[in-house]
Structure formats: C-alpha cells, structure tokens
Amino acid sequence: MCAQTDGERRFEHHSRRHAARGRTHAALFCVALLTGRVDALAVCRTCARGSSTRYASRMCVGPETVDERTAVLASSKVATVASVGGAESNATCTGSEDVAEEEAEWDPRLLTNMLTKANSSEELLLVYNESGSIFNDMHVCAFWSRFGKLMRNSASEREWLRAHRESLDPIREQTARMLPQFETRSLSNTAHGLASAGMRYVPPWTSLWDTLAAASEANISAFDPRNLANLMWAMATAGCKTPSLYDGVASASCMQMDDFTPQGISNLAWAFARVGHPAPELFTAIANRTIPILSEFSPQGISMTAWAFANAQQSEPALFDAVADAMAAQIEEASPQSIAITAWTFATSGHESPKLFAAIEAEACKRIHLFNAQGLPNLAWAFATAGIPAPRLFDAVAAATPALLKRFTPQGLTNMVWAFAKAAQPAPALFQEVSEELLLRVDDRISSQELANICWAYATAGHHAPALFDALAPIITRRAAQFNAQETSNLLWAFATTGQDAPVLFETLAKDAQGRLHEFNEQGLTNVVWSLAIHGKAPLELTSALAVEVRAKLPNFKPQGLVNTAWAFSTFGRTPAGLFEAILAEAETRLGEFNTLAISSLVWSATNIGVVSRTFFDAVAEQLALRPEEFGARELPVVAWALATIGYESPEAFAIIADAAVPKLGNFTPQSLANFAWAFANMAYTSESLFLRIGEQMALRLESLKVQELSNSAWAFAVADVRSDAFFGSDAFVDACTSKECNEKQLCQLHQWSLWCDEIDAPWPRLPDEFRQKCNHTFSTLAASPSNLQGRVCKALQTLGLQPEEELHVEQGYSIDLTVDWGNERVRIEVDGPGHFLPNSRSPLGSTLLKRRQLQRFGHKLLSLPYWELEMLDHPNALTRRQLQCEYLSYKLDELTGMRLAARGDGWVVIDTALMDRRPELFEESDEVAADAEGTQSGARDEDDEDDDDDDDDDD
Numbered sequence: 001m002c003a004q005t006d007g008e009r010r011f012e013h014h015s016r017r018h019a020a021r022g023r024t025h026a027a028l029f030c031v032a033l034l035t036g037r038v039d040a041l042a043v044c045r046t047c048a049r050g051s052s053t054r055y056a057s058r059m060c061v062g063p064e065t066v067d068e069r070t071a072v073l074a075s076s077k078v079a080t081v082a083s084v085g086g087a088e089s090n091a092t093c094t095g096s097e098d099v100a101e102e103e104a105e106w107d108p109r110l111l112t113n114m115l116t117k118a119n120s121s122e123e124l125l126l127v128y129n130e131s132g133s134i135f136n137d138m139h140v141c142a143f144w145s146r147f148g149k150l151m152r153n154s155a156s157e158r159e160w161l162r163a164h165r166e167s168l169d170p171i172r173e174q175t176a177r178m179l180p181q182f183e184t185r186s187l188s189n190t191a192h193g194l195a196s197a198g199m200r201y202v203p204p205w206t207s208l209w210d211t212l213a214a215a216s217e218a219n220i221s222a223f224d225p226r227n228l229a230n231l232m233w234a235m236a237t238a239g240c241k242t243p244s245l246y247d248g249v250a251s252a253s254c255m256q257m258d259d260f261t262p263q264g265i266s267n268l269a270w271a272f273a274r275v276g277h278p279a280p281e282l283f284t285a286i287a288n289r290t291i292p293i294l295s296e297f298s299p300q301g302i303s304m305t306a307w308a309f310a311n312a313q314q315s316e317p318a319l320f321d322a323v324a325d326a327m328a329a330q331i332e333e334a335s336p337q338s339i340a341i342t343a344w345t346f347a348t349s350g351h352e353s354p355k356l357f358a359a360i361e362a363e364a365c366k367r368i369h370l371f372n373a374q375g376l377p378n379l380a381w382a383f384a385t386a387g388i389p390a391p392r393l394f395d396a397v398a399a400a401t402p403a404l405l406k407r408f409t410p411q412g413l414t415n416m417v418w419a420f421a422k423a424a425q426p427a428p429a430l431f432q433e434v435s436e437e438l439l440l441r442v443d444d445r446i447s448s449q450e451l452a453n454i455c456w457a458y459a460t461a462g463h464h465a466p467a468l469f470d471a472l473a474p475i476i477t478r479r480a481a482q483f484n485a486q487e488t489s490n491l492l493w494a495f496a497t498t499g500q501d502a503p504v505l506f507e508t509l510a511k512d513a514q515g516r517l518h519e520f521n522e523q524g525l526t527n528v529v530w531s532l533a534i535h536g537k538a539p540l541e542l543t544s545a546l547a548v549e550v551r552a553k554l555p556n557f558k559p560q561g562l563v564n565t566a567w568a569f570s571t572f573g574r575t576p577a578g579l580f581e582a583i584l585a586e587a588e589t590r591l592g593e594f595n596t597l598a599i600s601s602l603v604w605s606a607t608n609i610g611v612v613s614r615t616f617f618d619a620v621a622e623q624l625a626l627r628p629e630e631f632g633a634r635e636l637p638v639v640a641w642a643l644a645t646i647g648y649e650s651p652e653a654f655a656i657i658a659d660a661a662v663p664k665l666g667n668f669t670p671q672s673l674a675n676f677a678w679a680f681a682n683m684a685y686t687s688e689s690l691f692l693r694i695g696e697q698m699a700l701r702l703e704s705l706k707v708q709e710l711s712n713s714a715w716a717f718a719v720a721d722v723r724s725d726a727f728f729g730s731d732a733f734v735d736a737c738t739s740k741e742c743n744e745k746q747l748c749q750l751h752q753w754s755l756w757c758d759e760i761d762a763p764w765p766r767l768p769d770e771f772r773q774k775c776n777h778t779f780s781t782l783a784a785s786p787s788n789l790q791g792r793v794c795k796a797l798q799t800l801g802l803q804p805e806e807e808l809h810v811e812q813g814y815s816i817d818l819t820v821d822w823g824n825e826r827v828r829i830e831v832d833g834p835g836h837f838l839p840n841s842r843s844p845l846g847s848t849l850l851k852r853r854q855l856q857r858f859g860h861k862l863l864s865l866p867y868w869e870l871e872m873l874d875h876p877n878a879l880t881r882r883q884l885q886c887e888y889l890s891y892k893l894d895e896l897t898g899m900r901l902a903a904r905g906d907g908w909v910v911i912d913t914a915l916m917d918r919r920p921e922l923f924e925e926s927d928e929v930a931a932d933a934e935g936t937q938s939g940a941r942d943e944d945d946e947d948d949d950d951d952d953d954d955d956d
Contacts, residue, residue: 108136115142121150121157121164128171140175141186141193148196158198169204176208179215187216188227191234201239209235213242220248225256229264229271236271246272250282257285265290266301269308276312283314291319294326299334302327303341310349317351324353331359339364340375343382357386361393368396373407376400380419394425401430405437413438414450414457421457431463442471444479451476452487455494469500477505480512488513489524492531506535514542517549525550526561526568533568543569547576554586559594562587563601570605580609584616591619592626599623600635603642612646612839621653628660633667636660637676644679647838647845654685665693670701674709677716681846683838686720695724702732710737711746714753719846721756721853728757728764738771744778751775752850755812759857779813789867790817790831796885797829804829812858814851825897828855829863831870842868863896 111131118124124146128135135143150157161168175190182190191212194205201209216223216231223231232249235242253260253268260268269286272279290297290305297305306323309316327334327342334342343360346353364371364379371379380397383390401416408416417434420427438454446454451472458465476483476491483491492509495502513520513528520528529546532538550557550565557565566583569575587594587602594602603620606613620639624631631639640657643650661668661676668676677694680686698705698713705713710733717724727733737750754767754775767775784807797804797820805819810828818829836848844852855862873888875881894900 108138111135112138112142115139116146118146118150121147121160124150125167125171132171132174135174135178137178137182137186140171140178141182141189143171144175144190144193144197146193148193151197161197172205172208176211179208179211180218182215184216184219184223184227187212187219188223188231188234191216191238192230195234195237199238201241205238209238209240210242213240213245217242217245217248220245220252223249223252225253225260225264228253228256229260229267232271233267236274239275241275241277243277246275246277246279250277250279254282254285257289260289262293262297262301266297266304266308269312270304273308273311278312280314283309283312283316287314287316287319291322294322297326299327299330299338302330303334303338303345306345306349307341310345315349320346320349320351320353324351324356328356328359331363334363336364336367336371336375340371340378340382343386344378347382347385352386354388357383357388357390361388361390365393365396368400371400373404373409373412376404377408377412377415377419380423381415384419384422389423391425394420394423394427398425398427398430402433405433408437410438410441410446410450414453417457417461418453421460426461428463431458431461431465435463435465435468438468439471442468442475444475446475448479448482448484448487451479452483452490452494456490459494459497464498466498466500469495469498469502473500473502473505477502477508480508483509483512485513485516485519485521485524489520489527489531493527496531496534503537506531506537510539510542514545517545520549522553522557522561525553526557526564529568530564533571538572540574543572543574544576547579551579551582554582557586559587559590559598563594563598563605566602566605570609573609575609575611580606580611581613584611584613588613588616588619591623594623596623596627596631596635600631600638600642604638607642607645617643617646617648621648621650624653624656624660628656631657631660633661633664633669633672636664637668637672637679640679641675644682647683647841649683649838649841649843651685654680654683658685658687658690662690662693665697668697670698670705670709673697673701674705674712674716677720678712681716681719684719684844684846684849686722686846688720688722691717691720691722692724692726695722695727699724699726699732702727702736705736707737707740707742707746710740711742711749711753715749716846718753718756719850721760723760723762725764728762731765734765734767738768744782747775747778748782751779751813752854755854755858759854776813780809780815782815784815786817787831787833789833789870792885793829793831793865793870793889794818796882796889799882800886800889810855810858810860812854814855816855820893822893822897823899825861825899827861827863827893827896829865831865831867833867837866842866861896863892865892 111127111134114127115124118127124143128143131139151161179187179190194208194212199205199208213235228249232246235245250272265286269283272282286305287309294302302323306320306327309319323342324346331339339360343357343364346356360379361383368376376397380394383393397416398420405413413434417431420430435458455469455472455476458468473495480488488509492506492513495505510528510532517525517528525546529538529543529550532542547569554562562583566580566587569579569583584602584606591599599620603617606616620643624639636657640654640661643653643657658680665673673694677691677698680690694713695717713727714733714737717727742750750767751772754772756762757764757766766772786806790806794804794806797818802820802822806817807815808819809815816828817831820827820829830852832844832848837844852862852864869888870885873881873884875884
C-alpha cells in the first residue's frame with residue numbers, strides 16, 4: 001500500500017476530527033481544503049477552539065497544488081461522504097446541541113469569500129456542488145459575478161464552458177427559484193454576471209431572464225441609479241426586451257437622473273438604444289443631464305452615449321455639439337474603438353461637425369495600425385457616409401486592411417468596399433484583395449443586404465470582378481424573393497453596369513420586381529428600368545407596369561431619375577402612351593434644377609423617341625440663354641443635334657450654342673464635331689467662322705474619324721458652302737474616305753461633297769474616278785417616292801397640254817420631280833412638300849437648299865413650288881380648282897423663263913371644258929393628306945448619335 005502524502009494525512013485527520021460536527025462544517029472544510037485556501041482556519045472554528053493559531057493553521061491548510069488537491073479529493077471522496085454521513089448519525093444520537101452550535105457559529109461571508117476568490121469555473125462549480133444547498137441571495141450573486149468575470153477575461157474558460165454547459169443547469173434552476181426574494185443589488189449584480197458570462201436570452205435561459213425581469217420590475221422603485229444602469233446594461237446585452245420593465249426603468253431613471261454617474265448614464269443610454277425600446281423622455285433627460293457634466297466622461301463614455309442617441313434616432317443637436325467639442329479635446333486619449341464609434345455615430349446621425357472629423361482623421365492616421373478588423377471598416381464607412389473628403393485617411397485604411405483581412409466579418413468586407421466606392425476613392429488593390437477573400441467565403445451566410453452592397457460597390461467603383469459576380473449570381477438568383485425593393489434595384493443596376501452576363505438573374509429579379517413595383521421608390525424604379533434597357537430585354541408587360549408606377553410618382557423623381565428613366569424608355573423603342581409627354585412636362589417645370597449634362601441627355605431621349613414638345617424645347621433654349629458657359633463639349637453637340645433633328649427654328653439659340661462651342665471645340669470628340677457640323681448645316685445656320693474652326697479640328701483628327709463622321713462632315717461643309725483647306729486640302733481626307741467601307745447613305749453624302757468640289761472648282765484632291773462613279777451610281781439609283789402633291793401638279797401640267805417627265809435623273813445624279821419644256825426652255829420642277837422645310841415654318845432645310853443650289857449652279861432652270869402656295873389653290877369645284885392651278889403654274893413658268901406665254905391668253909390657261917369628258921382623270925383629286933414622302937437625298941443624322949445614359953448610385 002502506498003504511503004500517504006502529508007496533505008492526505010491532514011485531510012483524513014480533519015475529516016475524522018469533525019465527523020460529529022454536522023454537514024455544513026464538514027462540507028465547508030472539504031471545499032476549503034480542496035481549493036487550497038490558507039484561511040481555512042476561519043472556516044473551521046472547531047479547530048480554532050482550544051488550539052493555538054499555529055496548530056490550527058497547520059492542521060487546516062490543504063494540499064499546495066491543484067493537482068495535489070484534486071488527488072486528495074479523488075482518494076478521499078468515499079471517506080468524505082462517510083464522514084458527513086457519520087456526522088448526521090452522530091448528531092441524531094447525541095442530540096442537536098452541537099449542530100445548532102455549529103450553524104450559529106457559521107458566517108455566510110466566508111462562503112462568499114470563497115466564491116469570489118475561485119480561480120476557475122470548475123473550482124467555482126465545485127464550491128456550488130458542495131455548498132449550493134446553503135446559498136443565499138448574496139452567494140448566488142457572488143457566484144454569477146465571479147463566473148461572468150472568468151468568462152469575460154479568459155478564452156480557456158469560455159472553451160471549458162462550451163464543453164460543460166450542462167453543468168450550469170442546477171445553479172440556473174436554483175437561481176430562478178430564489179430570484180423573487182433577491183434584494184435590488186443582488187438582482188442587478190446577478191443580471192450583470194449572467195450577461196458578462198454570455199448567457200443570452202435563448203433557451204434554456206429565457207425563463208431565468210424572464211424571472212429576473214419580473215422580480216426587478218416588482219421592485220423597480222427600490223433600485224438606485226447604479227443598479228438601474230447595471231440591470232439595463234445586462235438586459236440589453238442578453239437581448240431581453242421586456243417592454244414593461246424598460247418602461248418602469250425609464251420612469252424611475254428620469255426621477256433619479258441627477259444621481260447617475262457618467263458611466264451609469266452612458267450604460268443606461270446604450271441599453272435602451274441597443275434593444276430599440278422607445279423612450280424619448282428618458283433620452284431628453286439624459287441629454288439635459290449629460291451636457292453640463294460631459295467633461296467628466298471618459299472618451300469611451302462619450303462615444304457610447306453619442307452612439308446611443310444616434311442608434312435610437314434621438315435628435316439632440318445641443319448634445320451632439322457638446323460631444324463633438326469634448327471628443328475633439330480628448331481625441332488623443334480615446335481608444336481606436338471609441339474613435340471609430342464616434343465617427344460612425346456622427347455619420348449615422350447626420351450631425352455635421354467638420355472640426356471633429358478633422359481631429360478624427362488626424363488621430364486615426366497616426367494610429368491606424370491599432371484599429372481592429374471592426375474599427376477599420378466602420379471608420380471608412382463613417383467618412384464615406386458623412387461625405388467628408390479624406391484621401392489621406394482612406395489611403396491609410398487601404399494600407400492597413402490587408403493584414404487584418406482574414407479577421408473581417410462579411411459585413412466588414414462589405415462596408416469596406418462600399419465606403420471606398422461611395423467616397424470615390426480609387427483602391428484597385430484593396431478591391432482585388434477583398435474580392436479574393438469574398439470568393440473564399442461565398443455561401444448563403446452572406447446576408448441579402450451584404451450581397452446587394454457588394455455588387456453595388458464593385459459596379460460603382462468600376463472594378464471588374466467577373467469571378468466574384470459569377471459566384472454571387474446563383475446565390476442571388478436563388479434568394480431573389482428575399483431582397484427588398486432597394487436591394488433588388490441595386491442588384492439589377494450593378495449587373496447591368498458591369499455588363500455581367502447573367503440572363504437568369506435578370507429574368508428572375510425582373511419577374512420578382514414586377515409583382516411588387518409599388519414597393520419601389522423613385523430611385524428604385526429608375527434603376528430597374530435603366531437596367532432593363534442596358535440588358536436589352538424588357539418584357540412588354542413589365543415595361544407597361546413600370547410606366548404606370550413611374551407616372552404615379554413623377555413629382556417625386558429627382559432630375560437625374562427623370563433623365564435616366566427617359567433614356568431607358570427611349571432605348572426600348574416603345575413608350576406607353578403619354579409617358580414621355582408627362583416626363584417632359586414634369587422636367588419643364590423645374591429645368592433650372594437640372595445640370596447641363598442632364599438637360600442634354602433628356603433632349604436626346606425626347607428626340608430619339610420622336611416626342612416633340614415645343615414648350616419643353618423652349619425651356620431648354622431658355623436655359624441655354626441663362627447659363628451658356630455651363631454647357632460643355634459633351635452637352636453642346638447633343639443639344640445642337642437634337643434641336644436640328646426636330647427642326648427647332650431659333651437662330652438665337654443656335655447663335656448661343658455656336659458662341660459657347662467655339663472655345664471648346666478642341667475638347668469635342670470626332671463624333672461630336674461631325675454631329676455639330678451636321679446640325680448647323682441641316683438648319684441652314686452656316687457661319688463661315690464656325691465651320692472654319694470645325695474644319696481645323698477635324699483636320700487634326702483625320703486618322704481617328706470613322707466613315708460616318710467623314711461623310712456627315714463632308715456633307716455639312718457642302719451645305720454650308722464653306723471652304724476648309726485644312727480639312728480637305730490634303731490627300732488625308734480622300735484617303736480616309738476611300739480606305740473604309742461605306743454604306744449607301746455615306747456614298748450619297750460623299751457624292752454631294754464631290755459635286756460641291758466641282759461646283760466651286762476646289763483645288764483639293766478629288767475622289768478616285770472609280771470610287772466617284774460608285775458614289776454617283778448609288779446616288780442616282782435611289783428609289784423615288786412621288787408625293788400626292790407632286791401628282792396633282794403633274795395632272796395640272798398635263799391639263800396645260802404639257803408632257804411632264806417624272807423622276808428624271810440629271811447628269812449630277814439628282815432625281816427631279818417633274819421636267820417640262822416651256823417654250824424653248826427645259827424646266828426642272830421641284831414640288832417641295834412639308835418635309836423640305838422646318839416644322840411649322842417656311843424656312844427650307846439645309847438639304848433642300850443644297851439641291852437647289854447645286855442644280856442651279858450646274859445650269860438647270862429650277863422651279864421650286866412650296867406646298868403652302870399649292871394648297872391655296874384648293875377649291876370645291878374641280879374645274880375651278882384646275883383653272884387656278886393652271887394659272888398659277890403658267891405664271892410661275894413665265895416668271896422663271898422670262899417668257900410671257902401665260903399672259904397672252906391664247907389658250908395656254910384657258911381650259912377646254914371638253915377635257916373633263918375626254919380625260920376625267922386629270923380632274924380627280926386624292927382624298928389622302930397631301931404630304932411629301934420623297935426622300936430628301938440629304939445626310940441623315942449619325943446612327944451613333946451620343947446618348948447620355950448616365951447612371952445613378954443610391955445609398956443605400
């Protein structure tokens with residue numbers, strides 16, 4: 001048999017000595033001995049009686065080490081139980097005097113002392129297992145306080161608890177039974193210990209927290225400020241949200257507010273904000289109490305208090321002003337966490353404080369390496385949300401992030417890229433590293449909001465991350481119904497902006513959105529319709545539903561929202577009836593709020609869809625006059641093109657555009673220059689100085705000009721009849737034209753330019769013969785479409801006994817409406833319907849003027865008959881009508897040729913009434929509306945006209 005150690009011998013001796021002294025004494029002694037308490041003499045009063053202090057101390061001190069104590073307990077367990085049992089038997093035999101004496105001598109504070117000095121959770125539970133039956137409220141409170149401290153301060157203790165959580169069941173149940181008898185201090189301290197230990201409001205702890213809340217509520221008037229603050233901190237930390245308790249605490253706290261300490265104030269405010277319990281009167285009382293004593297708060301207390309007000313959405317400007325001053329003064333003493341929380345608080349509340357943010361930026365940059373994985377993204381998010389430019393801080397954050405990236409939560413990663421995108425801070429390396437980290441964590445644990453914000457951030461920053469988007473697309477598609485309206489619109493916008501090919505995602509999100517469009521705000525509707533336009537697939541049913549929602553909310557749209565919505569619907573090529581007119585009407589009333597880029601985009605959309613609102617374009621012209629200097633190289637050519645396309649007759653507006661454009665022509669793109677020249681030529685506003693300047697700029701960019709730009713420009717200069725040696729004087733222009741494949745329209749334009757060169761005998765390189773013949777052939781073989789009006793004139797000429805030739809091509813390639821011989825003159829007649837003139841005007845288009853001029857310069861007798869003169873000859877009587885037409889035509893032909901054939905009255909205009917019987921068809925009129933359907937044989941607008949489809953970023 002092994003020899004006993006000194007500790008084992010002392011343990012066995014002490015057990016035998018006190019076998020008759022009762023269970024309480026024996027249990028306390030055994031625990032004291034096991035836990036190695038050197039003050040066991042105080043527990044073991046039997047040893048102290050009749051013995052010297054030195055002897056008693058020597059007899060009662062247990063084994064020296066934890067391992068030795070554990071061995072003693074294991075080897076003596078049976079003996080201990082037997083000893084305790086023997087004590088009970090002995091007490092029964094000898095009477096209760098010794099037991100009563102023992103109980104009377106026992107001091108509860110000694111057990112409390114043992115609980116508060118336990119070195120581990122295991123040791124603490126041993127004390128409870130041995131002595132729990134005699135616990136009072138102070139012991140329970142001491143147990144949970146010590147337990148909470150151990151859990152809070154030791155990772156190994158938390159690891160032990162994960163493996164032995166069920167060992168807390170007895171003490172949890174006993175605590176619940178005893179809580180109704182607890183005093184207020186014990187209630188608050190117990191709650192504080194439980195919360196510190198991580199015991200949250202989840203099964204099986206919910207019943208304990210409910211009991212604790214009920215017991216506290218029943219005694220709420222007895223709580224002092226300190227216990228109120230501790231109680232509420234614990235309740236909020238655990239997530240216990242009993243409304244009646246919070247109401248009672250709020251009322252009691254308001255009455256005692258002057259007695260709260262700074263820490264108590266911050267804890268109380270934090271608790272109510274954390275659980276989201278409304279208590280406006282309490283927050284007002286806290287603000288009034290806090291402002292005068294804010295200098296007594298620690299930086300942590302200041303940040304926590306301010307955070308509470310921001311999180312609870314309690315607006316107290318005076319408090320935030322005071323917090324800003326106090327925090328700026330103590331910024332050097334503040335921890336990185338407090339700095340990040342303060343920045344977050346002011347960004348969330350929207351309370352402006354440039355001085356505070358400047359102090360935060362300066363201090364954060366100095367200590368950026370001390371911020372943790374939560375503080376860095378919160379700091380960046382705050383500055384981005386507040387709109388505070390801080391490039392130095394963002395650079396520091398970007399540099400410090402990679403070392404902590406593995407510790408970031410998904411929300412932290414999301415907030416980081418969102419902040420950099422929102423602040424427009426370029427950080428390609430950071431975005432790439434975050435993308436790679438996210439790819440390692442892509443799963444369904446990423447929240448819907450995080451998915452939407454990640455995609456929005458990468459799209460806004462313009463950082464291409466196809467692998468990340470490919471990985472996220474299936475998750476987004478599966479969870480389409482889980483996204484709210486803003487998230488859905490942001491996701492559609494992000495995938496459309498990045499050009500990511502995700503047809504299933506678009507189809508799924510669009511279908512989901514269609515069923516709840518009423519939930520989308522104006523920005524959301526804009527994002528949806530814009531995204532569908534970019535994607536190129538928009539079901540008719542969905543666009544119709546979108547149009548209804550858009551019209552209902554038009555007054556609430558921001559200018560950019562109106563612009564992008566208009567662009568999207570114009571891109572669809574179909575617009576529900578009345579929508580575009582409604583958009584233009586809404587924009588017209590507040591066009592002064594639009595920036596010039598938005599105005600140019602809106603006029604492009606209206607022109608592209610073919611909706612012409614005179615009052616809207618009048619408003620655009622007014623803005624041109626009011627702020628011409630604000631229209632830049634991007635906007636001016638678009639506005640000029642749009643006004644020219646709809647035929648907006650306003651020499652004043654075009655003069656303003658020309659004056660504003662001349663100093664900026666160097667910033668025009670080649671396409672813009674070509675469209676600009678086309679616009680002025682089409683409107684026949686041909687300023688020589690303007691075209692010479694355009695020619696100089698075109699010459700500088702000849703190598704980069706596309707064939708459409710070359711042909712449009714050439715046609716425009718031919719219309720303007722302005723010689724540009726810089727543009728056309730070298731072989732470069734001809735070489736550029738002939739080296740590219742031209743379509744039919746471009747060949748026709750170059751043919752008219754070539755005719756112009758012959759017309760003015762220009763000393764420039766000409767088109768090669770073969771290419772010129774190709775242009776001529778294309779121009780000459782264009783299909784003609786005679787108008788109804790032309791047919792009427794033809795019949796009238798026949799009535800005069802003439803034999804008009806229709807659509808005869810002359811040597812220059814032009815198709816002439818009608819050709820007749822008047823006397824000894826060959827006369828070319830052009831019947832100019834409304835399509836040859838500006839809308840609602842008698843001013844000819846540039847294309848009409850070019851044809852007239854070139855035919856005349858090449859020696860043709862040209863008679864132009866405007867439609868309004870012909871319409872004046874209408875009469876209900878067919879014979880009278882024809883008589884009037886013949887008189888009119890005869891007079892016009894006489895005037896052109898200088899002859900007097902019509903004035904002699906020798907039968908040329910005296911109609912033989914028998915003709916009505918012999919050739920009745922000459923007197924028949926079509927019921928169709930007289931309109932000129934003939935092609936104008938002019939340069940049309942560039943098929944690639946600029947479309948300002950500017951995106952909108954939202955914030956959410």
